[in-house]
Amino acid sequence: MHRSPAWRLSCAGLSAALVVSASQAQVAAPPQALTAQLEKLRAQLDEQRVLIERLSAELEQVRGAGEEALAQERGAGQAGTGTGAAPASAQVPAAQESRSAPPPARPAVAQKDQPVGQPPRKDTRPPEVAPLFEQPGILTQQGKxxxxxxxxxxxxxxxxxxxxxxxxxxxxxxxxxxxxxxxxxxxxxxxxxxxxxxxxxxxxxxxxxxxxxxxxxxxxxxxxxxxxxxxxxxxxxxxxxxxxxxxxxxxxxxxxxxxxxxxxxxxxxxxxxxxxxxxxxxxxxxxxxxxxxxxxxxxxxxxxxxxxxxxxxxxxxxxxxxxxxxxxxxxxxxxxxxxxxxxxxxxxxxxxxxxxxxxxxxxxxxxxxxxxxxxxxxxxxxxxxxxxxxxxxxxxxxxxxxxxxxxxxxxxxxxxxxxxxxxxxxxxxxxxxxxxxxxxxxx
Missing domain, CATH: 2.40.160.40 (monomeric porin ompg)
Incomplete structure (x- = not known):
């Protein structure tokens, strides 16, 4: 599993705190109390690890949803050139992540299979046929x-x-x-x-x-x-x-x-x-x-x-x-x-x-x-x-x-x-x- 820089930094901080606490406990407490305190710190570390993994999974989900919304906006013609703004739901986690790591480089050329421009509008008018009677089958468009x-x-x-x-x-x-x-x-x-x-x-x-x-x-x-x-x-x-x-x-x-x-x-x-x-x-x-x-x-x-x-x-x-x-x-x-x-x-x-x-x-x-x-x-x-x-x-x-x-x-x-x-x-x-x-x- 890929670990984010925020997760690694948190683990390093917890490890340092564990070492300092263990050193202080070794000087001021008997061996039985030191062992109990070490077990308590290890349990806290496991809880922090589970919390960090859950936050990382949620961050990946939010990032995926933001990329999907951005792709839809590009397909609708709102960000066809790759310079449009991302949706609000993707900007908040991106801003949080930028504090700990630089944003990934955006590709200069769009993928070939990525939709560009607005798709043609579906015509809901009846199809045209050769007229037999006085009334035509297809209606005249507005303004024509x-x-x-x-x-x-x-x-x-x-x-x-x-x-x-x-x-x-x-x-x-x-x-x-x-x-x-x-x-x-x-x-x-x-x-x-x-x-x-x-x-x-x-x-x-x-x-x-x-x-x-x-x-x-x-x-x-x-x-x-x-x-x-x-x-x-x-x-x-x-x-x-x-x-x-x-x-x-x-x-x-x-x-x-x-x-x-x-x-x-x-x-x-x-x-x-x-x-x-x-x-x-x-x-x-x-x-x-x-x-x-x-x-x-x-x-x-x-x-x-x-x-x-x-x-x-x-x-x-x-x-x-x-x-x-x-x-x-x-x-x-x-x-x-x-x-x-x-x-x-x-x-x-x-x-x-x-x-x-x-x-x-x-x-x-x-x-x-x-x-x-x-x-x-x-x-x-x-x-x-x-x-x-x-x-x-x-x-x-x-x-x-x-x-x-x-x-x-x-x-x-x-x-x-x-x-x-x-x-x-x-x-x-x-x-x-x-x-x-x-x-x-x-x-």
Whole structure:
């Protein structure tokens, strides 16, 4: 065992005191008393030796704790160059030891395995995947802005056959057969701006510009003509501006899900369906409709305010990321609604209440390399029935909209990436195909 200079000095002092005491006892006391006194001094010496050994062990423990604390401070960047002060718990024993022995020389060069500098901070944000839906998965960092221009194209076609009459036998119809084929093209260019309010919260505003064109091909049988008629119309203008906010609820990680709460509000800044002129002479309801019943100009907005809360989850499982969203869209009702027909006449519709929309989506993202990623998913929306003046509109049914989506993302630089998504409708009421291109830029 290594003996400290303080211990050796104490032992030397005790030995000298023992010799002096023994000499004095030998002169003034008989041999029996001298022997007893020697035994007493030897017992005191043993007690002092045990005490010194215990103090030495405690000193070694305190010194080891001080060196460990100093190494931690150096690893955190507080004493990376070897010139920082030791913690208070190590300074007191070091000061006591310096009275009896000089301090050991400090090495001029740090060890190779010693940590230097501050370790990188763990990122608690969800991982980024190729975006499939309107809401992004990863949130914007605090103090950063993302400007995202996008262009979306959608195409839908629908065939409708209207039979007005009566049948004599199942194969013979007496009356009017109206066959229509509707082809709809929609082009939407939008500009979105997102910023991080904190490391867990972001806000967004989106302004769309909509261009629509519809072509209706119809042929009426038993009217004395076999020619197909085409009714074409279009519309363009500002769409419905939206504002949104998203907040990260927890700290996820490997094999641990992230949860995001979202809120979106849609205005009615676009031209709604009740502002455009409808191709009817007097009215478009009931059996007195004269004309095609189609709008002469297409609207660019829905005509109703709506609010959508949502919850999104992301689950990283290397090398894939699973994600999904559950949402509900509430459309606010409107009172005293009227639409314009030909000759400037107004047709009063009363109070309209669109049905709510229950939506969900899910998918999987996979990183191909450090720049490219691919995602595949499914989006479904169930649209409720519309009510007029408290009653369900005749012919209004719940509509199911399902879309299969594939998206690709490529990082062009540290601040810019290119995202392309393609959607295919899997239900009859869903647009046949949709194509979206996004170019988010961080600054």
């Amino acid at each position: 802005y993302i400007l995202e221009p996008s262009l979306q194209y959608g195409y839908a076609s629908n065939n409708r056959v209207a039979l007005v009459g009566y049948t004599i036998i199942p194969a013979l119809l007496i009356g009017l057969i109206d066959v229509r084929e509707v082809k709809r093209n929609t082009m939407t260019g939008s500009l979105a701006l997102r910023t991080g309010v904190s490391n867990r919260t972001e806000v967004e505003i989106r302004a769309p510009y909509v261009y629509r064109s519809d072509s209706t091909v119809s042929r009426e049988l038993f009217t004395g003509t076999a020619l197909e008629r085409v009714f074409a119309t279009s519309g363009r203008g500002l769409g419905d501006i939206e504002i949104a906010a998203r907040h990260q609820l927890n700290d996820g990680g490997a094999d641990k899900a992230y949860y995001l709460a979202g809120w979106r509000f849609k205005s009615r800044t676009g031209r709604d369906p009740f502002e455009v002129v409808t191709d009817c002479q007097t009215r478009c309801l009931g059996q007195n409709a004269t004309g095609t019943g189609l709008p002469l100009d297409l609207p660019t907005g829905s005509g109703f305010y709506s609010m959508q809360p949502s919850v999104t989850w992301l689950f990283p499982s290397d090398p894939a990321i699973f994600f999904g969203t559950v949402s509900y869209t509430h459309n606010f009702k409107r009172a005293d609604v009227s639409r314009t027909v030909l000759n400037g006449e107004k047709e009063r519709l009363g109070k309209l209440a669109p049905g709510g929309v229950v939506g969900f989506n899910f998918g999987m993202g996979l990183a191909l390399n450090d720049k490219a990623s691919v995602s595949i998913g499914y989006d479904h929306s169930s649209v409720g029935r519309m009510k007029q003046n408290g009653l369900t509109v005749p012919g209004s049914v719940r509509t199911q909209l399902g879309t299969l989506l594939v998206a690709y993302s490529y990082r062009l630089s540290d601040k810019r990436s290119l995202n392309v998504s393609v959607g295919a409708g899997v239900t009859r009421d869903t647009p046949d195909v949709s194509l979206t291109v996004r170019l988010p830029t961080t600054f």
